[in-house]
Amino acid sequence: MNKLKKLWNIERNWQLIFPLLGTVVLAYASYKLTAAFFKDVHVLLTILLSCVIFYTLLKLTLFIFKKLESKWEVTYRWELISIFLVFASTGSSSIFVSRPIIKLMGITKENLNPFIYWVLYIIIGFIFYQILLVFIGWLFGQFNFFWNFEKKMLRRIGFKRFIE
Known part of the structure; x- marks a missing residue:
């Protein structure tokens, strides 16, 4: 041990x-x-x-x-496991959260072109992924890591003025 x-x-x-x-x-x-x-x-x-x-x-x-x-400049090696677990659980959770939201909005495969449906599904899933990443990171004690990770990702996709 x-x-x-x-x-x-x-x-x-x-x-x-x-x-x-x-x-x-x-x-x-x-x-x-x-x-x-x-x-x-x-x-x-x-x-x-x-x-x-x-x-x-x-x-x-x-x-x-x-x-x-x-x-990633972590202090302890066990934090790497924590970070990986956050990434894994966030990916699964974003699907479970975004699916009912899409249904609530009235977006289905039947009333929309399948290509547009999947594009919207991915965009909505991506938005909830970003939110859940910080929240689940906080639950696992890695808020600072994931908050900095989010800011870096948002800067890369062009949201610089919203973060700084």
Whole structure:
């Protein structure tokens, strides 16, 4: 346990939730990927393939962590896990929030050209993604990181005068 704490710069026991939660989410994603690509496979083979995908994704994630640790200027390594969890949960949440909003506005595939429907769906989802990114980042204790991330993103898409 001390080795894990030292590796992720964990100073308090509550911070262990991030490596644990990250591992659980990665395992679940590995299982879902296996189930999606190999539908009619025996249970033991599904578990074995899930383990292989888990190991591959874990190695990829740790490689990405090394690259982003200096770029994102985080204080502790466990914050990287927190940031990744915020990105993952925000992406899923923005879909769940924007879908009812689109229906409430009366926008459906039946009353609109499918191309226009999907463009509006993406725009509305993008707007809610930006809002949820800061909110969920705050819930995970990463408000400053995501607020700066948002300002940087909005500057890049041309909203400089609204932020400064």
